[in-house]
Amino acid sequence: MNNLDNFDKFSFSRFMMLAKREIISSKNIFLMELAVVAGLIIIAEFFISWSALPSLNDVKEYPSCYYSDSTCVSIIFVLGIWGFAFLANIAASLVCLKLSNKKGRITTFMTVGTQGEKYLLNFLIYDVFFVLYFFTVWLLVDLVRVIYVDMVYPFEGKWVLFYAIDQWNWMVALGTIALFLFSQAFYTLVSAFSPKLAFLKAFGLSYAVGFLLIPYSFFCSVVLIDKSFSGESNVIVIMASSVMIIYAIAMQLLAYYRYKETDII
Amino acid sequence: MIECNNLTFSYRKATPILKEFNLTLENGGIYGLLGKNGAGKSTLLYLMCGLLTPAAGEVLVNGVNVRRRLPSTLRDIFLVPEEFDLPSITLEDYCRINAPFYPDFSMEALKRNLETFEMPEKIHLGYLSMGQKKKAYMCFALACNTPILIMDEPTNGLDITSKVQFRRFLAAQMNENRIILISTHQVHDVELLLDHIVIVDNRQLLLNRKTSEITSRLRFFNTLGAPDTDDPRLLYSARGVGGFANIARREDPLDEETDLNLESLYELCCRNPKLVENIFNPDNTSEHEQLG
Known part of the structure; x- marks a missing residue:
């Protein structure tokens, strides 16, 4: 800390101090966001389970539970990815939210830390902390579902975590990560240039262009559920993923440059 | 020391507010920056904090261009803007998360400042009036002991008693290594406090003595x-x-x-x-x- 040259470089301890500061000073907002995430997951799982699970009175008439079908579990898995991507994009659109007014810009730019630390801070909170939280809540909620299904249909319920691990392959992982990085970079970029209502703007723009929703829909709905690619399809996924990751890096760099060069007026 | 060297700044296509502006503020002074509305006082303060990018020229704080927004520069400057937001947390929490960024922060000084303003130590920033928030924020700003303290209209929103207290506690915090720069229209609030006067008007630096x-x-x-x-x-x-x-x-x-x-x-x-x-x-x- 005494060496000024080192002080002006990225410091992990200061980065964590900034994260602590951000979380404590915005704890009400974060708690609300966490509650909303948990609520959405519970509601989604509840409706899926409700529609897929026969009533208790009909057990004898429906000995084969839809829910033990791998396709139904896939739907939960895909919805989980969708939900997470949606939340990640909301988070990305909030990256530069504090720059939307003069007071916020003054507070942000006068905070002691490198510009990189301040920029990455939001990703630490939303991409690391929120990812862990999202999947933890999702798995816990699904565990409740599995316990319930097991009570009604012993040995039929499947926990999505295990199912996901069973079904996972590198192409799915690469494609998911590439799509995630690409869409998040896009929402971040919109946030950097126009922090107010960035999510709506980015969503509207991406919807209008269709370049995010169409491949997402295709990937999630067809590829993940049908698992219909192999061989040549792998090459396409690798190429498409590489292009998306390169674009994502370019958009993040542009967003960071914009963030760094923003003035308060 | 703050040096403004040949500073030129304008808002978008407007006429430049500052043009080839030079000003040096030495350590150990309480500077009063006076001027009419729109004369460029706040702009100058923001430029000194690196919050605006000059079209030409530079502002150096201890020899470093402040626009680079380096952590070592930022920890030496504390800006109390005219309007600011404080999180809805206790002052204790606020200090816990913000004080580590300022190596010379003194809890004793904070307590002393709060006492001068007749404010309790245990306060929740979310439940304070604007004037009380300003006092709490200024108490924290002073307690950070940064070499440069910049205040934009610090007495706005303060009652008469608080203005007297403000003068008292600011004078007590001054030392020879510090620069305190106060921009204000309310000259009577600070005239006994200042040891340097900087007057800007009609696009000119009229006085710096x-x-x-x-x-x-x-x-x-x-x-x-x-x-x-x-x-x-x-x-x-x-x-x-x-x-x-x-x-x-x-x-x-x-x-x-x-x-x-x-x-x-x-x-x-x-x-x-x-x-x-x-x-x-x-x-x-x-x-x-x-x-x-």
């Missing part, structure tokens, strides 16, 4: 009736409540030194900047530091 130098060259006095206008030493006279406020040259060092009247000085600088320049810089009247 120590108060001791000002009072050694000018005499500020009030008269009930109109003063003798034939007196060649008389520079300024204006009718006020209960008489006239006047400024005259203090040519004889044996003349009694008077208290500074900032309002009159400001008016004199705005009305006759050349004359003021001639008084303080008789050998070099052509060198006029321009403000846009």
Whole structure:
């Protein structure tokens, strides 16, 4: 800390101090966001389970539970990815939210830390902390579902975590990560240039262009559920993923440059 | 030390607010930055904090360009803007998460400052009025002990008692390594506190002098009736409540030194900047530091 040259470089301890500061000073907002995430997951799982699970009175008439079908579990898995991507994009659109007014810009730019630390801070909170939280809540909620299904249909319920691990392959992982990085970079970029209502703007723009929703829909709905690619399809996924990751890096760099060069007026 | 070197700044396509502006603020002074609305006071403060990018020139804080927004520069500057947001947490939590960024932060100083403002230590920032928030924020700002403290209209929103307390606690915090820069319209709130006066108006830096130098060259006095206008030493006279406020040259060092009247000085600088320049810089009247 005494060496000024080192002080002006990225410091992990200061980065964590900034994260602590951000979380404590915005704890009400974060708690609300966490509650909303948990609520959405519970509601989604509840409706899926409700529609897929026969009533208790009909057990004898429906000995084969839809829910033990791998396709139904896939739907939960895909919805989980969708939900997470949606939340990640909301988070990305909030990256530069504090720059939307003069007071916020003054507070942000006068905070002691490198510009990189301040920029990455939001990703630490939303991409690391929120990812862990999202999947933890999702798995816990699904565990409740599995316990319930097991009570009604012993040995039929499947926990999505295990199912996901069973079904996972590198192409799915690469494609998911590439799509995630690409869409998040896009929402971040919109946030950097126009922090107010960035999510709506980015969503509207991406919807209008269709370049995010169409491949997402295709990937999630067809590829993940049908698992219909192999061989040549792998090459396409690798190429498409590489292009998306390169674009994502370019958009993040542009967003960071914009963030760094923003003035308060 | 803060150095503004050939600073030029304008808002988008507008006429430059600052043009080739030069100003140096030395350590160990409480500077008062005075000027009309739109004269560029707040802009200058923001430039000094690296919050704006000049079109040309630079602001150096201890030799480092402040626009780079380096952590080592940011930890040396504390800005109290005219309007600010505080999180809805306790002051204790606020200090816990913010104080580590300022190595010279002193909890004792914070307690002392709060005491001066007659505020309790255990307060929740979310439940305070605007004036109380300002006091709490200023207490924290002072307790950070940054070498540079910049305050934009610090007495706005403070009641009369608090203004007196503000002067008291600011004076107590001053030391020879520190620069305190106060931008204000409310000159009476701070005139006894300042030891340097910086006046900007009509795009010019009209004055940048120590108060001791000002009072050694000018005499500020009030008269009930109109003063003798034939007196060649008389520079300024204006009718006020209960008489006239006047400024005259203090040519004889044996003349009694008077208290500074900032309002009159400001008016004199705005009305006759050349004359003021001639008084303080008789050998070099052509060198006029321009403000846009």
